[in-house]
Amino acid sequence: MGLAGWRAWLLGAAALPLLGGCSGSASHWLRYFTTAVSEPVPGLPRFVVVGSVDGQLHQLYDSDTKRTVPRVPWMGQAGREDPQYWDWYTQAAQGEEVDFREDLQNLMERDNQNRSAGLHTWQLMCGCELCEGAARGGEVRYAYDGRDFIALDPKTLTWTAADAAAQLTKAKWDAEPALAQSWKAYLEDCPEWLRKYLHYGAETLQRKEPPIVKVTRKDSQQGLETLLCRAHGFYPKEIDVTWRKDGKVRQEDAFHGVVSPNPDGTYYSRLSIEVDPKERSRYRCHVEHDGLQDPLDVAVKESAR
Structure with missing residues (x-):
């Protein structure tokens, strides 16, 4: 997947709703989009975590700065309410960076690929949606080289492989129930965080401007x-x-x-x-x-x- 394709998917993922099915401003969604790349590319960090609310980028971590930072003024309230907020998200992203690079290296070795074979990506999209103020559901999906790879079924807490290449990962992750349980906890907490962000950015996120x-x-x-x-x-x-x-x-x-x-x-x-x-x-x-x-x-x- 080339640089242009990576950037397009990054921006597109931030702008698209998660689940759909709830019309109008009654629908709100929170999404995190994480990407690790296999080799240095000018203008492209090796690892990025982007957070968005209703398609508006609200926070960002990348491997160049090594910090999670706000992308909109209203996210300043998060740090005022919890002085540890940005440190906590920075530490979490730094841990993810290590895990994602290891996962990507393992996938490349499994496919007998190496650095000379070009740019490879390991990506995650996760988040939740509110419909009429009530939690509607959540999503956890991984992609390899821009193609769907494996996803979590939130109801059964089992993993679904998108193709034969993902079967080994499915078997490994299904044998580690703690992984699915950690995602279950995230999806249960996600709507409350979304409500907080909607409160912080109410003037922007809950406004109504006619066409x-x-x-x-x-x-x-x-x-x-x-x-x-x-x-x-x-x-x-x-x-x-x-x-x-x-x-x-x-x-x-x-x-x-x-x-x-x-x-x-x-x-x-x-x-x-x-x-x-x-x-x-x-x-x-x-x-x-x-x-x-x-x-x-x-x-x-x-x-x-």
Whole structure:
């Protein structure tokens, strides 16, 4: 897995929700994403732990600085409430760094790989979700060279191997029940930490900013035209955007873009559809979001907030 791919997965993992299934701002999630790499690469630490709440990076550890540090101002409250907070997370990350490097070396030797074979990665994603304020569940997943490798079933406390190469690791970890028990304890404590972080960052994480919506059009092929609906500047991330013709949803004709982050912490999304220009006036971009008192129905060249 190359440097560009590693960075893409790092940023993507921080921005994606864990479990889904809970709509709107009622859903919140905490995730930690850990990566060890097999060899030095300019601009890429050998080991990194990134923490994020609702996709916003809140703390970071890397093998260059050897310290866990806050990434947002509101995390300063963690240190004020508990003066040992940053030291504890630093010590935990330093211990993880040793374990991850050993695990990665073992995996490479098992596969008869060595340092000359290129960059290899050993990664962990873990965290939990709150839905309507209640704990919904948690997740512990490992990946090797950017591919799913092994995951914990929180209900049975057994490990699931993603492929044949992970079977040896599964057998070893299933024979060490203390490992699964430690993850069980983490997943049980995780929602309470998430509630604390949501309290620390309430002004940022629990705010509601409505989308700005604009519809434009351009000529397409075979006498059709494309209507493009853009929604931007909204928070939280969850949004429902659909094209409607005479009030009826048109999903089969629409092309959905992903919801992506803006530099200011808000989000944007887009949705296009090909239509007969003669029927243009019958189409509306329908937008529902927690920041809106009522849904928006926006026609071509109209904008609303």
